[in-house]
Amino acid sequence: MDEAQIIYGNSEPWLGLTFKTLEPRFEETASGSRFFSSTLSTETKFGNAGVGIDIMLNDWESEPTSDPRIVFYHGDVRLRSLGDRTKNLIAEMSARVSSASSGQMAATEKLFLECVALNGDPANLETRQFVGKVFFDEPGGDNECQVFLTVDVARQSAWFGEKDAEDSPKVLGWLARLS
DSSP states (O other), X not given: OOHHHHHHOXXXXXEEEEEEEEEEEXXXXXXXXXXXXXXXXXXXXXXXXXXXXXXXXXXXXXXXXXXXXXXXXXXXXXXXXXXXHHHHHHHHHHHHSTTOOOTTOOOOSEEEEEEEESSSOGGGTTTSOEEEEEEESSTTSTTOEEEEXXXXXXXXXXXXXXXXXXXXXXXHHHXXXXX
16 A cells, blocks of 8 residues: 555545535534534435434544654544444445455444544544544454544535445444444
8 A cells, every 4th residue: 555545545535425525513522522524425225314423533542653744633433323324324335345244243233443543633624624534342352343434524525435345344334333
């Protein structure tokens, strides 16, 4: 993988699905935690489809690299079920992923995922595109897989970008827990 991909993720939407960011909100809790919250929505042959997303904007750990211009940030992203809209998204993704298998993982309304922000501090999400690498499962675990996530508030769009083709069925299995 070349350096541009590492820093900027994958600019091609995974499975050709681009989302519109609906109801984007930047909020701050009483404790000072700032976060971005939105609904990612797209139309599919199964109907309106999507997933909710929350990205913490502060309290990410910075990790400088050997290139002083590049700093990665480690933090959390939460994906939320939108009921039938999330079921429609999973159905559409399943139809597009070969060898799709949702496995036998327990259903949940929310997935809390580790993320590495690849193109700068997430606190700049209001003015700069967010690109992160999202990790499902424990690193090195049997179900560990990754996908890129891009959120562009200015363009009101978002997408997942494939990291590794062999991860697609595993990522889909994790997302299917939300349905």
